[in-house]
Amino acid sequence: MASRSGTKGSLDKQNKAFGIETLEGISRKPSPLLASKTSKSGTASVAQEVPPKQLNIETTANKKLHNAGQNGLLDSLAGKLDTSLRLGNTKQTQASLSPPATETKGSVEKIADHEKKTSEHGTVKDGVSSAKVSDGASSLAKTSGSAKISDRADFVESGKSSICRGSTSSNVSDESTCSSLSSSINKPHKANDSRWEAIQAVRSKEGVLDLRHFRLLKKLGCGDIGSVYLSELCGTKCYFAMKVMDKASLASRKKLLRAQTEREILQCLDHPFLPTLYTHFETEKFSCLVMEFCPGGDLHTLRQRQPGKHFPEQAVKFYVAEVLLALEYLHMLGIVYRDLKPENVLVREDGHIMLSDFDLSLRCAVSPTLVKSSSLETEPLRKNPVYCVQPACIEPSCIQPSCVVPTTCFTPRIFSSKSKKERKPKNEIGNQVSPLPELIAEPTGARSMSFVGTHEYLAPEIIKGEGHGSAVDWWTFGIFLYELLFGKTPFKGSGNRATLFNVVGQPLRFPESPVVSFSSRDLIRGLLVKEPQHRLAYKRGATEIKQHPFFEGVNWALIRCASPPEIPRPFEIEKIPVPTASTGEKPAPGAMPFQQNSDNYLEFDFF
Numbered sequence: 001m002a003s004r005s006g007t008k009g010s011l012d013k014q015n016k017a018f019g020i021e022t023l024e025g026i027s028r029k030p031s032p033l034l035a036s037k038t039s040k041s042g043t044a045s046v047a048q049e050v051p052p053k054q055l056n057i058e059t060t061a062n063k064k065l066h067n068a069g070q071n072g073l074l075d076s077l078a079g080k081l082d083t084s085l086r087l088g089n090t091k092q093t094q095a096s097l098s099p100p101a102t103e104t105k106g107s108v109e110k111i112a113d114h115e116k117k118t119s120e121h122g123t124v125k126d127g128v129s130s131a132k133v134s135d136g137a138s139s140l141a142k143t144s145g146s147a148k149i150s151d152r153a154d155f156v157e158s159g160k161s162s163i164c165r166g167s168t169s170s171n172v173s174d175e176s177t178c179s180s181l182s183s184s185i186n187k188p189h190k191a192n193d194s195r196w197e198a199i200q201a202v203r204s205k206e207g208v209l210d211l212r213h214f215r216l217l218k219k220l221g222c223g224d225i226g227s228v229y230l231s232e233l234c235g236t237k238c239y240f241a242m243k244v245m246d247k248a249s250l251a252s253r254k255k256l257l258r259a260q261t262e263r264e265i266l267q268c269l270d271h272p273f274l275p276t277l278y279t280h281f282e283t284e285k286f287s288c289l290v291m292e293f294c295p296g297g298d299l300h301t302l303r304q305r306q307p308g309k310h311f312p313e314q315a316v317k318f319y320v321a322e323v324l325l326a327l328e329y330l331h332m333l334g335i336v337y338r339d340l341k342p343e344n345v346l347v348r349e350d351g352h353i354m355l356s357d358f359d360l361s362l363r364c365a366v367s368p369t370l371v372k373s374s375s376l377e378t379e380p381l382r383k384n385p386v387y388c389v390q391p392a393c394i395e396p397s398c399i400q401p402s403c404v405v406p407t408t409c410f411t412p413r414i415f416s417s418k419s420k421k422e423r424k425p426k427n428e429i430g431n432q433v434s435p436l437p438e439l440i441a442e443p444t445g446a447r448s449m450s451f452v453g454t455h456e457y458l459a460p461e462i463i464k465g466e467g468h469g470s471a472v473d474w475w476t477f478g479i480f481l482y483e484l485l486f487g488k489t490p491f492k493g494s495g496n497r498a499t500l501f502n503v504v505g506q507p508l509r510f511p512e513s514p515v516v517s518f519s520s521r522d523l524i525r526g527l528l529v530k531e532p533q534h535r536l537a538y539k540r541g542a543t544e545i546k547q548h549p550f551f552e553g554v555n556w557a558l559i560r561c562a563s564p565p566e567i568p569r570p571f572e573i574e575k576i577p578v579p580t581a582s583t584g585e586k587p588a589p590g591a592m593p594f595q596q597n598s599d600n601y602l603e604f605d606f607f
C-alpha cells in the first residue's frame with residue numbers, strides 16, 4: 001500500500017514550514033475490513049488558538065434562518081447553528097478526559113477486573129453535574145494541550161466547552177442524563193434510526209450504558225488518538241464503530257484536547273454525510289465514542305481497486321458532491337475540517353459517503369446573520385430569493401470585508417450561458433429542479449497558524465505559515481478531486497520536503513491520461529489557486545463550487561437519494577470469528593473478544 005505522510009503539529013516558526021524532519025510520517029490507512037492493524041503517528045500536539053470571547057447569538061436571525069430553509073436539511077442546519085452557538089456559550093469548569101495516574105499503553109484488561117472496577121465506582125454520574133453552564137458571558141476555559149496564539153482571537157482550534165460531558169470524578173459515565181446532545185431528538189435526520197431505540201432501551205433498563213453493554217468484534221483501524229472497533233450492542237444486532245481512546249496515553253501525549261475537539265464536533269453533527277455519534281461514555285481508563293459503522297471501507301482503498309486506480313468521472317462527481325455538502329454543513333457550523341483526503345471518506349452500507357475524523361478540525365466562533373435579498377435583479381433570483389448567512393466575527397480585529405455581508409451573496413455567479421430549456425441535465429445523479437435558496441456561511445474570518453494535515457494535501461498558506469482559514473478546505477477539495485480522477489495527487493514529490501516545495505512553487509499540471517472533462521479540470525484549476533483569496537469558494541464557500549459546470553445536473557437537495565457508484569457487499573457479521581477462551585480459538589488479527597460473563601479479555605493494543 002502506498003504511504004502518505006501527514007503532520008498534526010504546530011508550526012512555531014516560518015522556517016519550520018520546510019523543516020520536514022520534524023514531521024512524522026503517517027501511513028495511509030487500509031480499509032477497515034481488510035486490514036486489522038494500521039498505524040499513524042504524530043508527535044507534535046495540535047496548536048490551539050485563543051478561546052473566543054463571548055459569542056453573540058442572533059436568535060431572531062437564527063429563527064429566520066430556520067424558516068428560510070427550503071428542505072429539512074436547511075431547517076436542521078439552522079437548529080444546529082443554534083446548538084453550536086449554545087455550545088460556544090458554555091463555560092467548562094472541568095475537562096471530561098481527566099488524565100488517570102498510570103500509563104496504560106498496550107495494557108491488557110481482564111474483563112473481570114474491568115467489571116469489578118465498573119461496579120466499584122458503578123454509580124451513574126450525571127455528566128452535566130460536572131460541567132457548569134455559564135450565563136453565556138464567559139469565555140471558554142482551556143483544558144490542555146500546547147497552546148499557540150495567533151493574532152486573531154475569533155476561533156477555537158480545539159474543544160474547550162461542552163454542555164454535556166462525562167464526569168471527571170467518576171470512573172464510568174455516559175450521556176444518559178444529558179440526552180439533549182446525544183439523542184435522536186437533536187438529530188432529526190437520524191431520528192428514524194433503530195439504533196437510537198436500542199441504545200435507549202439499554203439505558204432505560206440498566207440505568208447506564210457503558211463498555212459492558214458492547215461486544216467488541218473486530219479492530220477496524222487505529223488512529224493517532226485511539227483505535228476503532230466494530231462493536232455490537234449486546235443482543236441487539238445493532239452494530240457500531242466504537243472509537244476507544246486510552247485517557248492516560250492521551251494525557252501523556254498531550255492529545256486530550258484533540259480527543260475533546262473530535263467529541264464535541266461529533267456531538268453537534270446531524271447530516272447524512274457526517275457521522276452520527278450515538279453515545280459517549282468513559283471508563284476509568286478509556287474514553288469511548290459510539291458512532292455509525294461504515295462497512296464499505298474508505299475511498300483510498302476503494303480507489304486502489306478501480307481499473308487504473310482512479311474512479312470514472314461520474315463516480316468522482318458523486319463522491320465529491322457528497323463531500324462538498326458535508327464541508328458546506330461543517331463550514332456553516334463554523335468548523336473548518338482541514339483533513340480531507342480519501343482515507344477519511346468512508347463508504348456507508350448504502351454506498352453514500354461519511355466524512356470522518358475531526359480531531360484536526362478548527363472551530364470558528366461565528367454569529368450567523370440572516371440577510372434576505374430585497375432587490376434582486378434576475379428573474380430566477382426574484383422567484384427564488386437568496387439567503388445569506390455570514391459569520392459575524394466578534395473580535396474587532398476580525399472585522400474585514402469578508403465578515404460583512406458581501407454583495408456577491410445577492411448575485412450568485414451563473415456559469416452557463418445556456419437558457420433553461422437548452423440545458424438538459426444528463427448525469428445519473430439527478431436533475432436540478434428549481435434553483436434553491438442559497439445559504440452562505442463561509443467562516444472566512446477564521447485564522448489558524450497550526451501546521452496540520454497530510455503533506456500532499458497541505459494548502460500553500462499552511463506550508464508558508466501565513467495563517468489559514470476555511471479556504472484550506474477548498475484547496476484540499478481540489479486535491480481530493482484530482483486524486484480521485486487521476487489516481488494521484490498533483491504535487492507529490494520524491495519526499496515530503498519536495499512535496500511541500502512543489503505545493504508552494506510548482507504550477508498545476510494535468511496528466512494526459514486518463515482523459516477527463518474540461519469542466520473537471522477547470523474546477524480543479526479554480527480550487528488549486530495558491531493564493532487563498534483568489535481561490536474558488538474563498539468568499540461564498542460551497543455555493544460557488546456547486547454552481548460550477550462540473551456539477552451541472554446535480555440535484556443537491558436529493559443527492560442522498562441518488563444511486564451510488566458502488567454499494568458495498570452486505571456486511572456479514574457471522575463471518576467474523578469471535579474466539580472464546582474455552583475453545584482456545586485464535587482470534588482473527590484485530591478481533592477483540594469482549595463478552596460478559598466469560599474469561600475473555602479485552603486487549604487494547606494502542607499505538
Ligand SMILES: Nc1ncnc2c1ncn2[C@@H]1O[C@H](COP(=O)(O)OP(=O)(O)OP(=O)(O)O)[C@@H](O)[C@H]1O
Binds near residue numbers: 030221228241359360
Ligand atoms: N465509523 C467507522 N466505520 C468504519 N470504520 C471506521 C469508522 N471510523 C473509523 N474507522 C476506521 O478506523 C480507522 C481509525 O479511525 P480514526 O478516526 O481513529 O483514525 P484516523 O482516521 O487514522 O485519524 P486520527 O489519526 O486523526 O485519529 C480509520 O482508518 C477507519 O478505517
